[in-house]
Amino acid sequence: MNRSRFAFAALLAATTFALTADARISRTGTPQVAFHASGPAGMRIVGQTDELDVDDQGARVVIKVPLRNLHTGIDLRDHHMRDKYLQIGSYPNAELTVDRGALHFPTGEGAVSGDATGSMAIHGHTKNVNFHYTIARVGGQLRVGGTTHLDIRDYGIDIPSYLGVTVKPDIDVEVQFTASE
Amino acid sequence: MRRFIAFAVASLPLFVASRARATAEFPGQIVSDQNITCANPLFDGNGCTICHQDDNGGLGTATRPFGRYMKSQGLTPFNDQKLGALLTALQNESPHTTDTNCDGTPDIDELTSCQWQNLTQDMCGADAGGVDGGSVPLTVFYGCSTSPTVGDRDTPILPGGAAVAIAGMLGAALIRAKRRKR
Amino acid sequence: MTSAWVRRAISLVIVACACAFVLLASRPAHAFPWMIREGYTGCNTCHADPSGAGILTAYGRGMEEVVLRTPYKKDADPGKLGNFAWSVDLPEQLLLQTDFRNLFLTLVPSGGTTQFQDVVMQLDQSAQLKIGRFRMNGSIGYSPPSTADGNFTFTGGGLGATLTDAPGVDGALIARQYWLGVDIGKDEEFLLRAGRMNVPFGIRTIEHPFLVRQVTRTDIDKGQEHGVSLAYTGEKVRGEIMAIAGNFAIRPDDFRERGGSGFVEWMPSTKVAIGASAMITHADQARTDYDISLAAAPIWRHAYAVHARISPVKPLVILAEFDALLNSQLVAGVSENHGGVVGLLQADLQVYQGIHVLAAGEFYNGHVGETSTYNTTTATAWLGAWWFFAPHLDFRIDGVYSSGSAPGLPPSNQGTSLLAQIHGYL
Numbered sequence: 001m002n003r004s005r006f007a008f009a010a011l012l013a014a015t016t017f018a019l020t021a022d023a024r025i026s027r028t029g030t031p032q033v034a035f036h037a038s039g040p041a042g043m044r045i046v047g048q049t050d051e052l053d054v055d056d057q058g059a060r061v062v063i064k065v066p067l068r069n070l071h072t073g074i075d076l077r078d079h080h081m082r083d084k085y086l087q088i089g090s091y092p093n094a095e096l097t098v099d100r101g102a103l104h105f106p107t108g109e110g111a112v113s114g115d116a117t118g119s120m121a122i123h124g125h126t127k128n129v130n131f132h133y134t135i136a137r138v139g140g141q142l143r144v145g146g147t148t149h150l151d152i153r154d155y156g157i158d159i160p161s162y163l164g165v166t167v168k169p170d171i172d173v174e175v176q177f178t179a180s181e
Numbered sequence: 182m183r184r185f186i187a188f189a190v191a192s193l194p195l196f197v198a199s200r201a202r203a204t205a206e207f208p209g210q211i212v213s214d215q216n217i218t219c220a221n222p223l224f225d226g227n228g229c230t231i232c233h234q235d236d237n238g239g240l241g242t243a244t245r246p247f248g249r250y251m252k253s254q255g256l257t258p259f260n261d262q263k264l265g266a267l268l269t270a271l272q273n274e275s276p277h278t279t280d281t282n283c284d285g286t287p288d289i290d291e292l293t294s295c296q297w298q299n300l301t302q303d304m305c306g307a308d309a310g311g312v313d314g315g316s317v318p319l320t321v322f323y324g325c326s327t328s329p330t331v332g333d334r335d336t337p338i339l340p341g342g343a344a345v346a347i348a349g350m351l352g353a354a355l356i357r358a359k360r361r362k363r
Numbered sequence: 364m365t366s367a368w369v370r371r372a373i374s375l376v377i378v379a380c381a382c383a384f385v386l387l388a389s390r391p392a393h394a395f396p397w398m399i400r401e402g403y404t405g406c407n408t409c410h411a412d413p414s415g416a417g418i419l420t421a422y423g424r425g426m427e428e429v430v431l432r433t434p435y436k437k438d439a440d441p442g443k444l445g446n447f448a449w450s451v452d453l454p455e456q457l458l459l460q461t462d463f464r465n466l467f468l469t470l471v472p473s474g475g476t477t478q479f480q481d482v483v484m485q486l487d488q489s490a491q492l493k494i495g496r497f498r499m500n501g502s503i504g505y506s507p508p509s510t511a512d513g514n515f516t517f518t519g520g521g522l523g524a525t526l527t528d529a530p531g532v533d534g535a536l537i538a539r540q541y542w543l544g545v546d547i548g549k550d551e552e553f554l555l556r557a558g559r560m561n562v563p564f565g566i567r568t569i570e571h572p573f574l575v576r577q578v579t580r581t582d583i584d585k586g587q588e589h590g591v592s593l594a595y596t597g598e599k600v601r602g603e604i605m606a607i608a609g610n611f612a613i614r615p616d617d618f619r620e621r622g623g624s625g626f627v628e629w630m631p632s633t634k635v636a637i638g639a640s641a642m643i644t645h646a647d648q649a650r651t652d653y654d655i656s657l658a659a660a661p662i663w664r665h666a667y668a669v670h671a672r673i674s675p676v677k678p679l680v681i682l683a684e685f686d687a688l689l690n691s692q693l694v695a696g697v698s699e700n701h702g703g704v705v706g707l708l709q710a711d712l713q714v715y716q717g718i719h720v721l722a723a724g725e726f727y728n729g730h731v732g733e734t735s736t737y738n739t740t741t742a743t744a745w746l747g748a749w750w751f752f753a754p755h756l757d758f759r760i761d762g763v764y765s766s767g768s769a770p771g772l773p774p775s776n777q778g779t780s781l782l783a784q785i786h787g788y789l
Contacts, residue, residue: 038598039408040408040550040551041405041407041408041413041550041551041552041596041597042404042405042407042408042552042596042597042598042601043403043405043408043598044402044404044598044633045402046402046633072402073401073402073677074401074402074429074430075429075437075438076429076438076439076440077429079438162422162425163420163421163422163424163425163445164420164421164422164455165408165420165422240616241616241617241619241647243615244617244647252614252615252617253615255528255614257614257615318659319615319617319618319648319659321613321614321618321650321652322528322613322614322615323522323523323525323528323529323530323535323612323613324525324526324527324528324529324535324612324613324614325525325526325527325611325612
């Protein structure tokens with residue numbers, strides 16, 4: 001009896017893991033994407049958007065962030081950012097492509113975190129980036145968070161400067177979204 | 182380094198008083214203004230202590246009654262003209278009444294009769310209202326302490342240091358910028 | 364030859380104009396702690412003074428046009444509109460600003476006759492020259508003489524910051540700030556200054572009559588002191604500490620306060636700032652003209668404050684400050700210590716860009732003893748509206764009710780005041 005229960009549990013666990021590893025994920029809910037830039041002597045700029053798409057292609061997961069609604073809180077600055085620096089007319093999205101095998105998913109309820117490498121495409125330039133991620137399974141949903149650090153010069157973006165204030169080229173990116181399997 | 186030296190030199194006028202005559206002249210000026218002819222008016226050779234705590238003088242040390250009185254009337258360091266005007270006002274009292282140290286003799290009479298040493302004494306007692314027991318309440322005056330005044334009208338005179346320094350620096354920057362553009 | 368003369372003449376004219384600007388008119392009173400709503404937690408991006416207020420940087424001028432003023436065209440780049448005199452390109456080393464601010468004040472005292480005042484609050488020219496890491500900053504202005512006609516008074520301001528004897532028959536020259544400084548650090552995050560400067564304490568705000576500023580004598584109108592300061596501005600922490608040598612624009616020396624003051628502010632996000640301040644000064648004689656409940660004796664004055672600036676949603680900014688006060692005097696050989704408190708809670712609601720509704724409540728309790736002139740407790744309520752209606756121009760009206768007075772404010776402050784201000788700058 002006990003042996004048969006153990007065998008059933010083992011089978012169930014194996015099946016669940018297999019499902020997790022192979023299940024396609026798709027975004028649900030409202031994502032949060034933010035970048036943190038800084039300027040001279042303490043100046044901070046935070047840009048945010050709530051647009052993000054997840055394209056699970058099986059072997060690869062592509063996370064796409066449309067930039068058209070990226071806001072920093074000041075309209076003119078947004079205008080400059082989107083049109084002059086990001087040039088979203090030609091390059092509307094930022095995309096992170098990750099091999100699915102590089103990611104670890106929780107086997108049941110719980111969370112895992114780790115570091116991985118993906119391919120980031122912004123402004124027509126692509127470069128490998130390291131990022132940190134956390135994936136938590138809560139109530140059948142995956143809560144995904146990730147952070148990475150970028151140098152905008154790597155993507156051919158001019159360093160923003162306005163009226164004598166020049167933004168530093170290093171920015172931190174933070175992403176949070178919920179996905180279903 | 183050249184830039185630092187140029188900056189420092191150009192900035193110097195900011196910290197230079199418009200006129201730099203020493204307040205140490207005050208005792209001698211009292212003697213000459215009041216035509217004091219009696220022997221040895223500057224009883225200790227300096228005469229500073231009719232106002233100051235000691236002969237070293239300095240800001241905040243004119244705490245004796247006569248010193249407090251002169252400050253209360255607006256006397257500032259280096260301001261010979263104001264000193265002369267205040268002495269004239271004391272001399273013009275009829276009869277002489279101002280007795281800041283409460284010793285029973287008007288201050289101007291103590292000065293002209295060479296009783297300066299008596300003027301250094303505070304006889305007013307602890308309850309007279311002053312900080313150190315003197316009888317003279319102080320009044321706040323507005324204006325830079327080294328800003329000179331003319332006559333009794335207190336005509337404002339621009340302390341030249343700041344203006345000259347800023348104007349000079351502005352001019353230098355503009356000319357330099359213009360040269361760079363050429 | 365001719366062209367050389369022309370060039371020389373042009374240079375002379377430019378220099379003469381620059382000098383005239385400096386000599387004719389001193390320190391602007393911009394200080395908007397509610398700019399935190401735009402994510403600007405620090406001050407030095409927009410102001411030459413790292414702790415805020417005063418002459419604007421080129422970026423600050425631009426931001427006045429972009430985020431402060433009412434826009435009449437969406438996303439319009441202001442171009443040169445924010446520049447000096449709306450269009451002048453200055454060398455990058457040079458900042459210039461000319462300010463004019465006039466107040467028409469109606470005082471309705473409790474149980475007295477209504478008084479009317481026209482106050483030329485500010486007629487100042489400010490300048491900063493920066494060569495490499497070295498800065499030279501100063502302001503000079505004019506305060507007209509007071510005249511009275513019945514219940515109407517015309518007057519200037521800035522007593523306590525006068526270069527010349529004041530009040531004088533010809534008015535007075537005002538110099539609120541003048542300092543030399545050097546920027547230190549990789550990002551110039553430190554500024555070491557010597558000269559006459561705003562005292563670093565509490566929330567630096569344009570509303571200089573706020574009790575928290577008047578009682579502590581840390582307002583930006585005339586509360587500056589001479590001394591040496593070191594300021595730091597980082598992404599999450601900023602602060603300044605100042606060794607106070609005294610205000611040499613008042614005399615005699617007995618009244619000059621010496622000691623130190625400083626604040627530190629932590630900004631955990633771009634919408635929240637929390638700070639603490641401390642100040643200790645000593646003077647050989649207390650300013651009984653500020654607070655008649657003090658004794659004409661030496662005084663140690665302490666103030667300790669906590670403050671917060673929070674923007675929970677973009678249109679709203681909450682400012683709060685609470686100060687604990689201690690006056691310690693030696694009177695006829697007996698030590699007397701008197702505590703007090705003063706507080707401020709202000710809400711700034713931007714109903715549309717450039718249009719603000721402001722409400723504030725204040726309280727003060729700290730007079731040594733209740734007199735016929737002073738109550739021991741004063742409460743004040745403010746309600747105002749402010750419109751930044753055109754480039755370099757703003758208009759403001761306020762209604763203020765005060766149940767009493769406080770050190771630094773006239774006894775007639777008790778009652779209702781109606782204020783209308785116009786401010787413009789080049």
